[in-house]
Amino acid sequence: MLAALLIVFREVFEAGLIIGIVMAVTAGVVGRGLWVAAGVAAGVVGACVVAVFTGGLSELFGGSGQEVFNAGILSFAVIMLTWHNVWMARHGRELAAELQAAGEAVVAGSKSLAALAVVVAIAVLREGAEVVLFLYGVAAAQGGASWSMVAGGGIGLVLGSLVCLATYLGLLTIPARYLFGVTSTLIAFLAAGLAAQAIAFLQQAAIITALDQTVWDTSWLLSDSSFLGRALHTLIGYVDQPTAMQLVVYMATLAVIVVLMKVFAAPSTEHPQTA
Amino acid sequence: MTGTAHRKIGAGIVTALLIAAAVGCGGARAEDPVSLSVTIKNQKFEPAELHAPPDKPLAIHVKNLNTIPSEFESSDMHFEKIVPAGAEAVVRVRPLQPGRYNFFDDFHRATQGTLVVP
Numbered sequence: 001m002l003a004a005l006l007i008v009f010r011e012v013f014e015a016g017l018i019i020g021i022v023m024a025v026t027a028g029v030v031g032r033g034l035w036v037a038a039g040v041a042a043g044v045v046g047a048c049v050v051a052v053f054t055g056g057l058s059e060l061f062g063g064s065g066q067e068v069f070n071a072g073i074l075s076f077a078v079i080m081l082t083w084h085n086v087w088m089a090r091h092g093r094e095l096a097a098e099l100q101a102a103g104e105a106v107v108a109g110s111k112s113l114a115a116l117a118v119v120v121a122i123a124v125l126r127e128g129a130e131v132v133l134f135l136y137g138v139a140a141a142q143g144g145a146s147w148s149m150v151a152g153g154g155i156g157l158v159l160g161s162l163v164c165l166a167t168y169l170g171l172l173t174i175p176a177r178y179l180f181g182v183t184s185t186l187i188a189f190l191a192a193g194l195a196a197q198a199i200a201f202l203q204q205a206a207i208i209t210a211l212d213q214t215v216w217d218t219s220w221l222l223s224d225s226s227f228l229g230r231a232l233h234t235l236i237g238y239v240d241q242p243t244a245m246q247l248v249v250y251m252a253t254l255a256v257i258v259v260l261m262k263v264f265a266a267p268s269t270e271h272p273q274t275a
Numbered sequence: 276m277t278g279t280a281h282r283k284i285g286a287g288i289v290t291a292l293l294i295a296a297a298v299g300c301g302g303a304r305a306e307d308p309v310s311l312s313v314t315i316k317n318q319k320f321e322p323a324e325l326h327a328p329p330d331k332p333l334a335i336h337v338k339n340l341n342t343i344p345s346e347f348e349s350s351d352m353h354f355e356k357i358v359p360a361g362a363e364a365v366v367r368v369r370p371l372q373p374g375r376y377n378f379f380d381d382f383h384r385a386t387q388g389t390l391v392v393p
Contacts, residue, residue: 003383003384007381007382054344054357054359055359055362058356058357058358058359058362058364063363063364063365064365066356066357066364067356129357130346130357133344133346133357133359133382134344134346134382136343136344137343137344137345137360137382138343140342140343140360141342141343200353203367203369204353204354204356204366204367205367206308206332206334206367209332212369212370213369214369219350223350224350225350239353241353243369
């Protein structure tokens with residue numbers, strides 16, 4: 001029961017951090033509950049499908065199918081997060097102004113919600129697939145699901161969901177005028193971290209071998225398998241022994257997001273240009 | 276934002292990824308990885324201790340002879356890979372300094388092993 005609790009909690013915790021951020025980012029946007037719920041549901045279905053086909057998936061790409069698949073969906077999440085931030089840089093202000101108005105603002109808001117729902121789905125899919133395989137393994141070993149496994153998993157799910165709720169409520173305590181800045185920053189770091197994770201998978205598969213030397217080792221200070229290390233890994237991509245390539249891609253992702261946000265930023269309304 | 280702008284962003288990101296991939300492939304090491312093998316059976320690694328030379332890329336082949344899935348993982352060597360029951364998988368490890376590196380089955384934490392680099 002303890003093993004089920006720990007594994008389910010750990011995975012729900014990681015997905016929960018991301019869902020909590022998405023909920024805070026979309027606070028006040030009409031229909032966001034449905035979008036996020038749809039993302040979670042799609043992620044759960046996806047997790048089961050991936051779990052069932054893990055064997056076949058592994059054999060693709062010369063035995064590196066899992067790595068290629070993970071790198072692929074992580075890259076997709078990075079693109080969605082980037083797109084969201086750029087979109088918000090352009091439309092954030094008008095969205096905030098017209099939040100209560102029906103019509104265009106809501107329609108426009110849902111575009112960005114769709115991108116975030118995809119991110120939620122990917123987070124749930126990745127963490128969920130591990131949970132499904134683990135619980136299946138426990139059930140298979142016992143010759144069927146047991147109450148202790150269900151109870152352990154259930155408690156893990158509830159505790160993990162509390163993390164999601166705490167993240168959300170914590171972010172909501174930030175005054176509204178800073179919230180956009182904080183969440184944009186969080187999302188930029190989240191995207192950079194996911195991009196670095198994608199690189200780690202490609203390096204594990206030996207698809208990328210350049211710049212694979214370890215840049216630093218802070219495992220003595222904060223191991224990325226510790227509780228705090230895992231949280232920071234999910235949030236900002238903390239790795240205790242990053243490779244040079246991971247670092248390069250991390251910085252490049254941040255730079256691309258910042259530049260795109262600047263390029264596509266809404267023209268300032270405070271200094272209207274004279275014709 | 277216009278559709279063209281979306282495409283530009285997409286194209287930019289794809290280009291960046293392609294460049295990264297090209298650099299990665301172009302810089303591929305001529306050196307072949309050193310192959311190591313380990314099996315998981317009755318929730319134990321066999322052998323529980325592997326040996327590898329320092330400063331060489333490694334390829335660890337793992338075969339899961341349990342009847343349930345495993346997750347072959349190492350925080351020290353930075354890999355994690357699900358190995359379905361009866362399946363075989365390979366993980367690549369970048370060149371290691373001398374030392375002892377722990378690996379485990381994340382789905383059954385009691386299943387532990389060590390890689391020794393002299």
